Amino acid sequence: xxxxxxxxxxxxxxxxxxxxxxxxxxxxxxxxxxxxxxxxxxxxxxxxxxxxxxxxxxxxxxxxxxxxxxxxxxxxxxxxxxxxxxxxxxxxxxxxxxxxxxxxxxxxxxxxxxxxxxxxxxxxxxxxxxxxxxxxxxxxxxxxxxxxxxxxxxxxxxxxxxxxxxxxxxxxxxxxxxxxxxxxxxxxxxxxxxxxxxxxxxxxxxxxxxxxxxxxxxxxxxxxxxxxxxxxxxxxxxxxxxxxxxxxxxxxxxxxxxxxxxxxxxxxxxxxxxxxxxxxxxxxxxxxxxxxxxxxxxxxxxxxxxxxxxxxxxxxxxxxxxxx
Numbered sequence: 001x002x003x004x005x006x007x008x009x010x011x012x013x014x015x016x017x018x019x020x021x022x023x024x025x026x027x028x029x030x031x032x033x034x035x036x037x038x039x040x041x042x043x044x045x046x047x048x049x050x051x052x053x054x055x056x057x058x059x060x061x062x063x064x065x066x067x068x069x070x071x072x073x074x075x076x077x078x079x080x081x082x083x084x085x086x087x088x089x090x091x092x093x094x095x096x097x098x099x100x101x102x103x104x105x106x107x108x109x110x111x112x113x114x115x116x117x118x119x120x121x122x123x124x125x126x127x128x129x130x131x132x133x134x135x136x137x138x139x140x141x142x143x144x145x146x147x148x149x150x151x152x153x154x155x156x157x158x159x160x161x162x163x164x165x166x167x168x169x170x171x172x173x174x175x176x177x178x179x180x181x182x183x184x185x186x187x188x189x190x191x192x193x194x195x196x197x198x199x200x201x202x203x204x205x206x207x208x209x210x211x212x213x214x215x216x217x218x219x220x221x222x223x224x225x226x227x228x229x230x231x232x233x234x235x236x237x238x239x240x241x242x243x244x245x246x247x248x249x250x251x252x253x254x255x256x257x258x259x260x261x262x263x264x265x266x267x268x269x270x271x272x273x274x275x276x277x278x279x280x281x282x283x284x285x286x287x288x289x290x291x292x293x294x295x296x297x298x299x300x301x302x303x304x305x306x307x308x309x310x311x312x313x314x315x316x317x318x319x320x321x322x323x324x
Contacts, residue, residue, distance in 0.1 A: 003202040004179050006245055008046060008143040009268050009290050014315035016308050017290035018299045019046040019145060021273050022063065026294035027115050029101050030071075031061045033125050033133065040139060044296045044310070048145040048184070048272075051127055051168055058092040059127040059168050062100075064219045065151060070107035071217075073099040077120075088151065095124045109217025113294070127168065131175040143180045145204060145270075145292075146172070148194070150187035152219075161193045169198035186225040188242060195243055202245035204270070207235050209253045236262035236269075248272055248292070251283060259286050277302060284308065 009017055023035030024042070031049050039047060050063045065087055069080040075097050087095070101122030103110035127146075134142040148168055154160040165183075172181050183194040184204040191203045207228060228235050236258055239247045247262045251271040262269050270290035271283050280302045283291050293299045300310060307322030309315035 001199065003200075003245060005143055005182060006202055006268060008141070008180075009145075009182065009246060009270060011268075011287070011289040014308055014319060015310060015312070016284060016288065016303055017046055017270070018044050018296050018303070018310040019048050019270060019290050019292040020044045020296045021048050021292045021294045022050070023047065024294065024296055025116070026113055026275065026298075028117055029103075029119055029122055031063060031125070032100060032122050033129055034101070034119060034122055036130060036133065039296060040142065042297055042300070043314070044300075045139075045142045046145060046290065047130070047142065048147065048292055049130070050147045050149050051164075052087050052149045052151075053164050053167060054087060054092045054095065055089055056091045057163075057167060059164075059171055060087065060092070060095060061125045061127060061130060062087060063149070065149065066219075067098070068109065068217060070104045070109040071100055071102075073102075079104050092126070098124060100124055107217065112216060127171050128175070131171065131177055134177070134180070135175050143182070144172075144177065145182050145184050147184040147206070148187075148190055149219075150185065150190050155187070155189075158193075161187075161190050162197065165190065165193045165197045169194075169201070172198075172201070182246060184246075184248065188226055191242070191244070203243065204246040204248050205239040205242065205244040206248045206272070207239075207253065208250040234258060234261065236265055236267055240265040240267060246270060246289075251279060254283070254286060254288075256286050259288055263287075263289075274299070281306070 020039035022030035024039045028035035028038045049061050051059050066084040072080040101119035178200045181201050182204045183201045185191050186206040236247050246268040248270045251274045259269050268289040271288050272292035274280050274283050274291050274293050275295050284306050291299050304318045307318050309318040
């Protein structure tokens with residue numbers, strides 16, 4: 001099947017794509033409409049974000065399965081007290097009362113992003129909120145790298161996989177955005193379900209080797225990802241065998257040989273999550289198709305320094321900058 005949305009994630013002469021991770025998490029509240037709007041205003045047209053389901057079956061954009069007190073404030077503007085509740089145990093109306101516009105600077109997670117803006121009255125968005133935004137004419141070139149989060153308590157539950165994929169696919173279709181969406185996950189069983197239920201949307205396979213620890217304050221999806229350390233077949237070959245269109249490895253797991261092999265197999269390669277200048281330069285040197293970053297502006301600057309752009313227009317700017 002031909003997937004028109006893959007063009008937006010594909011490198012070409014003078015162009016490497018930039019993908020805003022959870023919007024622009026390094027400087028704006030993550031997975032928020034405010035963060036997405038900022039990222040789009042910076043000329044970044046590829047958005048990566050996370051979707052989980054509420055108790056009343058509303059797809060919402062948030063990363064962890066449990067509300068995280070380092071991010072979430074209650075109606076009294078206090079950091080979330082007590083036990084961190086699971087999103088799937090709450091209705092949308094419960095989530096709509098919470099504020100996710102800032103980080104607790106004393107928390108381990110908050111310390112990771114000292115430059116992130118602190119906003120008030122920022123809500124967890126529904127998937128429909130973002131879909132509605134990018135249907136506006138000025139955003140007709142925006143594409144979604146939509147990560148469906150697998151509930152760690154239901155990894156073997158085929159009915160649960162089918163339910164979330166169906167809900168997400170129907171939401172995307174209702175806004176006419178199928179041709180601007182990648183289905184993205186660590187859970188390869190879930191991606192197989194995506195291929196069955198939503199064959200018009202290509203699949204993007206996230207990978208991470210098991211010796212990398214989870215980052216502070218974040219759910220680790222390694223339990224949902226197959227063990228890539230056994231056998232003789234390398235990750236891109238497994239992704240191709242599974243019918244994937246894009247391989248999205250953790251950047252520290254990537255080699256030049258693996259990138260070349262993936263692209264020989266017809267896969268696009270988008271590396272995550274690349275934030276430091278030296279690391280961004282390394283990924284540019286490997287010739288990846290796209291770079292996922294909490295600091296998309298930083299990636300833009302490094303691309304220009306190397307004579308690249310992230311779109312046809314900026315490729316020209318990159319060439320001019322590199323020649324001066």
